[in-house]
Structures are given as structure tokens and as C-alpha cells.
Amino acid sequence: MDYTAHYQSPLGGITMASDGRFLTGLWFDGQKYFGSTLGQDHEERDLPVFRQTAEWLDIYFSGREPGFRPQLCRMGTEFRREVWNILLTVPYGQTITYAEIARRMAESRGLPHLSAQAVGGAVGHNPVSILVPCHRVVGSDGSLTGYAGGLDRKRSLLRLEGVASAFLSEKKMRQK
Structure with a gap:
């Protein structure tokens, strides 16, 4: 149930x-x-x-970093769970790119490369928004790309965390 x-x-x-x-x-x-x-x-x-x-x-x-995380059960494929585990390592107020996640995963799997688009699919299907911080993932050029909750919310969450305003400019926003 x-x-x-x-x-x-x-x-x-x-x-x-x-x-x-x-x-x-x-x-x-x-x-x-x-x-x-x-x-x-x-x-x-x-x-x-x-x-x-x-x-x-x-x-x-309230604009503060919580010092704890509720117990999570991340349901999904092994690939998606691996992406979500990387998201959990991205500190409050910082961002990571899809390409960097792909690079880390390729390295851990002994592969020459991994598709950033595949990573994007896993990020987009994250069922535990905010706590598993998919809003902290940006494009390689710093653009705000896709967010299941909407780009306005993504921008608001990043601003709340004090992410540099260069990442939040209208010029850098695009939808996937």
C-alpha cells in the first residue's frame, strides 16, 4: 500500500x-x-x-540547508539510481552538468564515454524532487535546461540556494 x-x-x-x-x-x-x-x-x-x-x-x-535527509527509497533502474546517487553528492548551492554526471558514470563503469542525454532522461524521471536535487543539474554552457517541475521553479530553487545569478539569466534559459 x-x-x-x-x-x-x-x-x-x-x-x-x-x-x-x-x-x-x-x-x-x-x-x-x-x-x-x-x-x-x-x-x-x-x-x-x-x-x-x-x-x-x-x-x-526558509533558505537554509537542512542538516538531515528523510529516509528515501529510490525506485528505478540501476542506471537511474546511479544518476540519482550522484545528484545526492551535489552540495547545496552548487550545480553540476549532465556531461559531468555522464563522465563520472563512464569512469566508474570503465567506459570511454556515456551519453549525457541518457543521464538527462534519468535526471528528468527523478521521483523525489528537491531532496534528490535534480534542479542542480545545468547544461554544459550553464543554461537551465529541463525540469519536470518547470523552469521557473528550477530557477527559484537555485536562487533560494544562492547559486550565482549568471546561471539564472534569461539568456541562459532554454528548454530541452
Whole structure:
């Protein structure tokens, strides 16, 4: 059985999902791939993981780096989980490029290269937005490319974290 709860953020409603113990999803309401980890049967319930996630989000949206992370269960292919694990290493207030993630993964697999587009697909399908910081991934030229929650939200999240304004300029924004 899957469970859900709602959180109202400064950037809109957020739906949280859990298997009863771990956080399995966190989406801006209506975003692309919304509810991708939810089964047909789910019910709203107050759970400790939701209270902990709401506390994390309260701290985050106040402009501070939370010093903890709720327990996550990242459901997806091995490739996607590997990408998401790299995202978890990107510090608050910093960014990484799709190409850098691809380079790291190729190196760890002993490959000469790996497709940045394949990495982009995995980043885009991240079911735990914000906590697994897919919003910190930018194009090689610093452009803000794709975000399932929308580019305006991506820009807002990066500004909240104090990312240099050069990355946030209108000239550097493009959609995939």
C-alpha cells in the first residue's frame, strides 16, 4: 500500500509518497511524471516520514540547508539510481552538468564515454524532487535546461540556494 500527504510550498503544492516507512516520491502538483512511483491504491495518511519531510522542506524553503535527509527509497533502474546517487553528492548551492554526471558514470563503469542525454532522461524521471536535487543539474554552457517541475521553479530553487545569478539569466534559459 502506498500513502500520500500534501505540503504547501512557496512554489506551489507538493505531494509526498511513501511505502509506509520510506519516502518514495515528492512532486510538485501537476508536474511532469507526477505520481510515477504511486500504485493504483494509495491513501492519504499522517506518517513520521511525512512529518520529517515537511520539517526538511520548512528548513529548505526558509533558505537554509537542512542538516538531515528523510529516509528515501529510490525506485528505478540501476542506471537511474546511479544518476540519482550522484545528484545526492551535489552540495547545496552548487550545480553540476549532465556531461559531468555522464563522465563520472563512464569512469566508474570503465567506459570511454556515456551519453549525457541518457543521464538527462534519468535526471528528468527523478521521483523525489528537491531532496534528490535534480534542479542542480545545468547544461554544459550553464543554461537551465529541463525540469519536470518547470523552469521557473528550477530557477527559484537555485536562487533560494544562492547559486550565482549568471546561471539564472534569461539568456541562459532554454528548454530541452
